[in-house]
Amino acid sequence: MRTVDLGALGLDRGAHLLVRHALAKAEVGARVQVRGSDPALAIHLRAWARARGHGFEPGPPPIVIRTSLEDGRWCGAVAAGHAARPSEQASASWGLAARGARVEAGLVPLEFPLATRDEIWTDDAARLYARAAAAQWDPETAINWAASCELPDAVEDAVVQVMTYLIENEVAALIIPARFLARIHPHFREILQVLAIQAADEARHIEVFTRRALLKRDAPGLSTVGGQSSLRTLLEEPDFALASFLLSVLGEGSFLSLLWFLAEHGPDPITRQITTLAAQDEARHVAFGLSHLQQHAAREPGLRARMANAVEQRFSALQHTAGLNEEVFDALVLLAAGSWEPEAIARGFDAVVALRQDMDRGRRTRLARLGFDAEAAERLSSLHTRNFM
Amino acid sequence: MRDQIKPNQIVLGAVAYDPKVVTIWEGFKAYFADQDLGFDYVLFSNYERQVQAHFDGVCNVAWNSPLAWLEAERLAARVGRKARAVAMRDTDCDLTSVVVARAGSGIERVEDLRGKTIAFGASDSPQATLIPLGWLASQGLEPGRDFNVVKHEIAVGMHGDHVGGERHAARDLVEARVDAAAMIDANHLAFGADGTLPTGSTVIVGQTPTYDHCNFTVLDGIDAALLDRFVNLLLGQSFEDPLVRPLLELEGLKKWLPGRTSGYALLDDAITRLGTINAWLDTASANSDGQSS
Ligand SMILES: [Fe+2]
Numbered sequence: 001m002r003t004v005d006l007g008a009l010g011l012d013r014g015a016h017l018l019v020r021h022a023l024a025k026a027e028v029g030a031r032v033q034v035r036g037s038d039p040a041l042a043i044h045l046r047a048w049a050r051a052r053g054h055g056f057e058p059g060p061p062p063i064v065i066r067t068s069l070e071d072g073r074w075c076g077a078v079a080a081g082h083a084a085r086p087s088e089q090a091s092a093s094w095g096l097a098a099r100g101a102r103v104e105a106g107l108v109p110l111e112f113p114l115a116t117r118d119e120i121w122t123d124d125a126a127r128l129y130a131r132a133a134a135a136q137w138d139p140e141t142a143i144n145w146a147a148s149c150e151l152p153d154a155v156e157d158a159v160v161q162v163m164t165y166l167i168e169n170e171v172a173a174l175i176i177p178a179r180f181l182a183r184i185h186p187h188f189r190e191i192l193q194v195l196a197i198q199a200a201d202e203a204r205h206i207e208v209f210t211r212r213a214l215l216k217r218d219a220p221g222l223s224t225v226g227g228q229s230s231l232r233t234l235l236e237e238p239d240f241a242l243a244s245f246l247l248s249v250l251g252e253g254s255f256l257s258l259l260w261f262l263a264e265h266g267p268d269p270i271t272r273q274i275t276t277l278a279a280q281d282e283a284r285h286v287a288f289g290l291s292h293l294q295q296h297a298a299r300e301p302g303l304r305a306r307m308a309n310a311v312e313q314r315f316s317a318l319q320h321t322a323g324l325n326e327e328v329f330d331a332l333v334l335l336a337a338g339s340w341e342p343e344a345i346a347r348g349f350d351a352v353v354a355l356r357q358d359m360d361r362g363r364r365t366r367l368a369r370l371g372f373d374a375e376a377a378e379r380l381s382s383l384h385t386r387n388f389m
Numbered sequence: 390m391r392d393q394i395k396p397n398q399i400v401l402g403a404v405a406y407d408p409k410v411v412t413i414w415e416g417f418k419a420y421f422a423d424q425d426l427g428f429d430y431v432l433f434s435n436y437e438r439q440v441q442a443h444f445d446g447v448c449n450v451a452w453n454s455p456l457a458w459l460e461a462e463r464l465a466a467r468v469g470r471k472a473r474a475v476a477m478r479d480t481d482c483d484l485t486s487v488v489v490a491r492a493g494s495g496i497e498r499v500e501d502l503r504g505k506t507i508a509f510g511a512s513d514s515p516q517a518t519l520i521p522l523g524w525l526a527s528q529g530l531e532p533g534r535d536f537n538v539v540k541h542e543i544a545v546g547m548h549g550d551h552v553g554g555e556r557h558a559a560r561d562l563v564e565a566r567v568d569a570a571a572m573i574d575a576n577h578l579a580f581g582a583d584g585t586l587p588t589g590s591t592v593i594v595g596q597t598p599t600y601d602h603c604n605f606t607v608l609d610g611i612d613a614a615l616l617d618r619f620v621n622l623l624l625g626q627s628f629e630d631p632l633v634r635p636l637l638e639l640e641g642l643k644k645w646l647p648g649r650t651s652g653y654a655l656l657d658d659a660i661t662r663l664g665t666i667n668a669w670l671d672t673a674s675a676n677s678d679g680q681s682s
């Protein structure tokens with residue numbers, strides 16, 4: 001007969017682990033003798049075995065007779081796909097289980113609207129997440145907040161206005177991935193991770209832009225109906241692929257140019273530093289959007305037409321709004337000029353014109369990577385919101 | 390009242406000792422509906438009301454505590470009816486209760502309890518009061534005469550289904566308000582694991598012989614085919630079935646067993662000795678006679 005020796009350990013202090021371990025190795029119907037010096041052993045063992053459907057004989061020494069009743073819990077259990085690679089379709093009955101885990105039958109299905117691999121997946125996700133995790137920076141220590149930042153009043157005002165504009169755009173860029181994250185089946189773990197760290201990136205951008213805006217001023221600048229209308233169309237896009245396309249490929253793609261512009265023309269070291277760091281993060285957001293849309297487009301031939309449609313619809317929804325507000329445009333010029341000197345303003349103006357050209361080039365390149373021909377890319381880029389994001 | 394039960398319908402009586410009772414029987418109701426068995430339930434605030442209602446025809450099956458079973462059995466005998474236990478939980482077979490003392494108090498054997506004070510659960514708790522009292526008496530220790538009895542009258546009428554009485558008795562012991570305490574074996578284990586009884590702080594002075602707990606009780610007159618169907622559905626419930634498993638887990642069993650009445654002798658002796666239900670029985674039998682005439 002099998003014997004398990006508990007020594008002085010009582011069942012009220014974990015000895016049941018030893019009994020359970022011994023029973024797991026025994027076949028159904030087997031008798032396992034339990035030895036030990038705890039005076040309550042036989043009493044506790046009776047209660048423990050009874051609650052688990054095992055037979056019991058008081059002995060001494062007491063004996064537990066293994067039944068299969070407890071094993072019944074794992075009858076009909078299924079694997080939540082394979083750990084290494086996500087399944088084509090994630091099942092609602094896997095719930096929140098780790099990919100590849102064994103899931104007890106009878107789980108109330110947990111519905112996630114985005115559960116099809118083709119709609120969301122990219123093989124780059126794990127790599128992009130790792131890169132993002134390694135590139136996280138601390139707003140407190142990564143930026144030299146003590147750097148000298150004495151600007152003419154008007155230039156400081158211009159910086160504050162640009163920061164004000166950036167902040168509301170960053171808020172949209174935080175909310176959109178966060179919303180989709182909650183709709184994606186957790187079987188696609190890497191996608192959730194990428195979106196989560198993307199939201200964390202945006203939270204950090206909001207933090208540093210706010211801090212720069214309030215460095216010398218009591219309040220941020222102006223927020224316009226036109227700017228917010230543009231962002232609202234992004235928030236209202238219910239389709240993950242289309243929202244990613246509009247936000248990450250076109251919007252954050254254009255923002256990359258803007259951040260590089262600010263990193264180059266920013267009139268103070270803090271502005272240059274925060275926009276440099278934000279641009280590095282944004283590049284990953286754009287890369288993720290491009291990557292999963294490329295894979296998605298390869299599987300869904302109609303996706304490109306849907307993307308083109310989305311740009312056109314957004315254009316018509318926004319054509320009677322103001323687009324980029326004058327305050328932001330003028331602030332960018334003045335910020336790049338650095339002074340009221342007419343020659344400086346001319347330089348600033350030229351730089352902003354070059355910025356818009358740079359944005360357009362970038363959009364067309366990315367559209368080409370998604371398989372649009374040059375003509376379509378040019379047309380779609382020209383229809384992109386005048387608000388940049 | 391009897392007419393309230395539709396033909397071919399099981400109306401189960403159960404005592405609402407905990408809010409989860411609603412979840413349990415709602416779950417069973419849905420399960421039986423899926424199996425095309427007409428099933429409903431009525432909840433009672435105490436077992437005496439349930440037993441009386443069972444005899445009055447408010448329900449035709451009662452989920453009875455062991456004391457309620459004996460109440461039904463004795464009432465049936467008085468009024469010329471017949472009670473039967475038709476099914477029970479596997480976890481309700483072969484329970485024991487223990488009497489424990491503080492380690493190092495010098496109390497090690499039952500004889501050492503003479504002249505001491507012992508904490509129990511509620512007056513109507515089979516496991517924490519009646520069976521231990523009866524068993525101590527059988528060992529020559531008469532309650533009140535040979536030791537002092539401290540009861541914890543928590544949820545009287547629920548026959549000890551509420552764990553509160555036993556927990557209070559255990560605390561009394563740890564905090565030295567009493568010399569010993571009675572509880573069911575599983576609670577001695579649970580109180581040790583959750584720290585109510587610190588490890589090594591108690592010694593087991595004695596353990597009762599085994600006894601059984603709840604059963605589904607029916608009275609004569611229930612439709613035999615209907616009852617068969619109900620019992621067979623219960624006995625057929627498998628822990629392997631993911632639809633049934635949550636119900637069995639809530640109700641605390643792995644499988645249903647056919648009812649047996651061989652495990653109620655200890656309690657029967659105890660209540661005979663203590664006269665626990667005599668007064669109730671007089672009233673209830675008078676009521677039931679009035680009902681049937
Ligand atoms: Fe950002």
Ligand SMILES: [Fe+2]
Binds near residue numbers: 202252281282285
């Ligand atoms: Fe971003």
